Amino acid sequence: MRAVEFQEYGGPEVLKVVEAPVPAPGPGQVSVDVAWTGVNFADLKARAEGYRVPELPFVPGLEVSGRVRALGAGVTGPAVGQEVAALVQSGAYADVVVADAATVFPLPDGVDLRTGATLPSVLPTAYALVHTVGRLQPGETVLVQSAAGGVGTAVGQLARAAGASAVYGVVSSAAKAAHARAHGYDEVFTGDFGQAVREATGGRGVDLALDPVGGATLRASLASLARWGRLVSYGNASGEAAWTVGQPELYPLALSVAGFSILNLAQSDPTALRELTDRAFAKALDGTVTLPVTAEFPLEEASEAHRLMDTRTTTGKLLLRVNTPTG
Ligand SMILES: NC(=O)c1ccc[n+]([C@@H]2O[C@H](COP(=O)([O-])OP(=O)(O)OC[C@H]3O[C@@H](n4cnc5c(N)ncnc54)[C@H](OP(=O)(O)O)[C@@H]3O)[C@@H](O)[C@H]2O)c1
Structure with missing residues (x-):
């Protein structure tokens, strides 16, 4: 599968597309075929200065939408093939990401995959x-x-x-x-x-x-x-x-x-994160909040997304197209 990683800290140019093994979900985890990945300011901080990077090389990315690919031991849902949004600690700039089941959220009816990727973080x-x-x-x-x-x-x-x-x-x-x-x-x-x-x-x-x-x-x-x-x-x-x-x-x-x-909440209290996320997603569903996507790039051009966000001119959300009808 494709992944975008960096092996050293620096500007957007340190982001490289690599071939990586497809990760399998461990106990309590779910793997997701990624449709869209949300770009967060924290990804830039990770790339530039190692924010929350335990070791190199590192695949950044905190949030995805996609379809459940496989369930790890002890996980009973969401079902394989279900459309979900997920929050992860890293690894979202890839074709497949592994997430703790507790931070994988079925997409509510009426929320499409593209919108779903803007929400989890x-x-x-x-x-x-x-x-x-x-x-x-x-x-x-x-x-x-x-x-x-x-x-x-x-x-x-x-x-x-x-x-x-x-x-x-x-x-x-x-x-x-x-x-x-x-x-x-x-x-x-x-x-x-x-x-x-x-x-x-x-x-x-x-x-x-x-x-x-x-x-x-x-x-x-x-x-x-x-x-x-x-x-x-x-x-x-x-x-x-x-x-x-x-x-x-x-x-x-x-x-x-x-x-x-x-x-930190996702790591220390996934149940509290889930309750919070349910309440928050309801605000997207009822139309209280809309999160405009103002720019999107194919996964391979993640460095361009970073370049743009680095200019400090962006508004709303930036997305990476990973496996989408248009991607
Ligand atoms: N604690 C959490 O749980 C959590 C979760 C998500 C995000 N965050 C934080 O929330 C902020 C927004 O995240 P986002 O992903 O939605 O990014 P964003 O707001 O879309 O982009 C980052 C914004 O930070 C401002 N900025 C950039 N460089 C700056 C600098 N050197 N000094 C001061 N401001 C600068 C810019 O706004 P202006 O140019 O208008 O100043 C820029 O638009 C980030 O700081 C992020 O780390 C925290």
Whole structure:
């Protein structure tokens, strides 16, 4: 089978198409004939700097749609041939991927394979940020970094549907601002957002801030919170040093800081991931969230997908066509 791997860290050019043995599912696992693979920012981090890479060579990729190929020992479903979406720790840039059965989700009726590949990472993450960890209440205000990306696009729509009184986004360009405004955001700021948030909220600040950037941006998000405000950290796109926070920042306004990682949840509590994913997928099914695919590439051109995402101009979701009618 084909797989796209890297043997060293670096730019998109380190991604190489190789022939690899078809993996067989072990106990508790399922193998999937991949139709589409979703591209995540974490794949770029893996390739460039070894984020969550245990050893080289490494086949990146966290999410697929496809059909169940084979069941490992002890697995009773989903049935061979069933259309599924799956979240994996790696290996999704390939014709066949092996996933823990607990993180393989039958595609709900009405969700096609192409859409299915956009969902497993982004949608449960966005749902957790807004509801489970962020605990957004109707009437509250939200500030979201990277608002036009995969997670950001879903968060804007979920926050609006949850009854937020205002959803503010931060992006790096005017083109991205237009995308975010079309997906749930009331106002979108580019660049230095601290002052803009204060002005938009009449000096009060926001109730919930969601930050996948880290460093100075996380600090500015924290400084944008109103009394009782919550900050959820879920990434470090900036590559800045790991943040710390303590009493001086939190006590005066009774602030809370939380974190979230869907890959850690998948490893530590697959049952909780399943519950979260069921709730999140329901939001795609009922039309609350749509995740536009803004670019797609054949598997062999995974490096082009990375090149594009590296430009920091992408919005919504990027996909790889693996085994599809058009691929
Ligand atoms: N913790 C979790 O469970 C979890 C799950 C999924 C994703 N994530 C994180 O959520 C974020 C979004 O993921 P995604 O896959 O949907 O990607 P994405 O938002 O489609 O693309 C990444 C975005 O990060 C921003 N960015 C890129 N380089 C940056 C830099 N050097 N400094 C600051 N911002 C930068 C860009 O937005 P702007 O150009 O508009 O700033 C870019 O659009 C990523 O940081 C990812 O690691 C976390």
